[in-house]
Amino acid sequence: MFIFFLSSGLFLGWSLGANDASNVFGTAVGSRMIRFRTAAIWCSIFIILGAVISGAGASHTLGKLGAVNAMAGAFMVAFAAGMSVYLMTKAGYPVSTSQAIVGAIIGWNFFSGSLTDYNALGKIFITWVACPVLTAIIAVILYLLSVFAIKHFKFHMFKLDRIMRYGLFLAGVFGSFSLGANNIANVMGVFIPVSPFSDISIFGEFSLSSSQQLFFIGSAAIAVGVITYSKRVMMTVGKGIFELSPVMAFVAVWSHSIVLFLFASQGLEQFLLNRGLPTIPLVPVSSSQAIVGAVIGMGLLKDGQNIRWSKVAGITSGWIITPIIACLISFIALFFLQNVFQQKTFQPVRFGISQQVLASIRTTGLSTKNFDDLSGQTFANASQFKKILDQRMELTEASRKVIMSAAQIHAMKITPDARKRISKDMLSLEQIQALERLKGRSYLHKWQLKRDLEQQGAQWQARAKDPEFNRNLRNKLAHLYKTFKSDDGS
């Protein structure tokens, strides 16, 4: 059944591969510098590597926007995104999967009564705007550097040609990796919370998490799209880009690949974090908009005469119109799936206030006097709970988050069966021992399990000045919450 529900994501992956591979290898193939077969193989390999190795960052941001928690819901969200891409392409609008999936997730949030994290949404929106702008800036810098190098070193035309070939090939490979890393979130992101996979260890050397297995399947679908359908797109779009000039095409592909990498690389994020520098948000962005941004950047550098401003207007409208259309389609489609086909499109997430929850909130320094009387009450979904809170007091976004995450009901039981599903490679020996000591206990809230684990020893406690350890800890806890979830509380 999971495979059936995954089909919409696979279709989305296929269409992404068919369309976006032209942005990375279109120039090289369209100009017949590299045979299509060679390009398709390299492109597929590196898309898969990018998705599996580095796909988690951008998916995490989408997950924050809305955690689709039922298979049928995830199916419909991906389907709605695919459908809006198809309809808008038919209508002649420039459209990107990244923007469609965000709209579709928001549609699910509305339908399921979940709250949309406006911080995450704001971050995503700013990134969309920043993507073509940043690509344009990088393209201008790279272009000026290339021109300087060509004039300074006076390369023979054939040597320059060879450099361009190798450069375009490398840009294609790097671009494929970045495309896989950045855009796999669009294809598989919504399926992560409902994934039935458990972690597997390969030859005891390294382990693949359940989301990495999903990413592998999704990127394989992208690869199939590249192999089966991208040739035609490469021949047309690739040539269109190429008509600029070889150097400009080379710069466009490189700057596109760099930008997609910047918005996907957890390694870079870690590097910046460790040095106390501001990080770049990891958000799925549009590969085609990045290319257009690069071309516009170089166009402005020349004289700006040849820029088609209608294309720029198309991009800006896409930031708004695409998510709105995808949101509407998603909402309507979920309504039909739930009410006509009787499929469960979301698991209700309930909220409950108890004395324990109130005490937990007070430990963070927040006063609970405005809602102490709610103790003993439960609420059907996030929207309802938020409404009650808003009626009683004015809350900042951060305070509301603290209250809601403390009150969120997520029943768990530490059973031996569930414990077996956790790969040994994932946790340290001390962490496993701590978990063993909690065997048989039940919890109603996530923070209760976290608190009990912290009491077992330092291995489950966050460390000051070790952001990487803390990030791993958060991932491990998220995995435990999912693994030990029991149905009796929700």
Place this chain on the structure above:
Amino acid sequence: MGENILKRKIGIEKQIDDFLDKVSESGLLFKCGVDYYLKDNMEDFAHKLEQITETEHAGDALRRSVEDVLYRRTLIPDSRGDVMELIENMDSLLDRFKGALWRFEIEYPEICAPFVEDFKALVDCVLEAVEALIRASRAFFKDMSAVTNHIHKVAFWESESDNIATRLQRSIFRNKELRLSHRMQLRDFVRHVDKIADRAEDLADRLNIFVIKRSL
């Protein structure tokens, strides 16, 4: 076999350089051949004729080889078309030098003493125009910014050769001692040689467009 193994693999850059050497060489052979002809040294003239024919064959072989490499595996198509056109046009210059020298051998025109110096000057100007074009072509491959420095020299020498050709034709037709048929034959020779410079100028114009197309 040993020879095959030791045979140096010639890169396309070297092949194009060699080809342009052949074009330049054909111009020099043409000049020497005309000099010998004008001195009535037919033995050395015949030798130069033989040499220019060999040069033309070698040039053809190099052109084919360059085209083959270009078509099979090198160059972005946009540049490929331009390079191909340039090579073929340069080859046509080589053919013209050879053709002009053979015409002397076939028609054996009698060039009277009053025209000899102007004839030599015409050949010199044509040669200068072609040499400037060859320098521009080399720059096209190695240093695009230097091409225009050579192109304007082609135009200068072409106009010089036009002036000499006009002067020469005028004096040929004003010479009443010659038969009309003789005058017409000499005029054709003058035009034939002058056309090489015209052709060089046309190629320089094309080259200029290639440069604009590739300008950064």
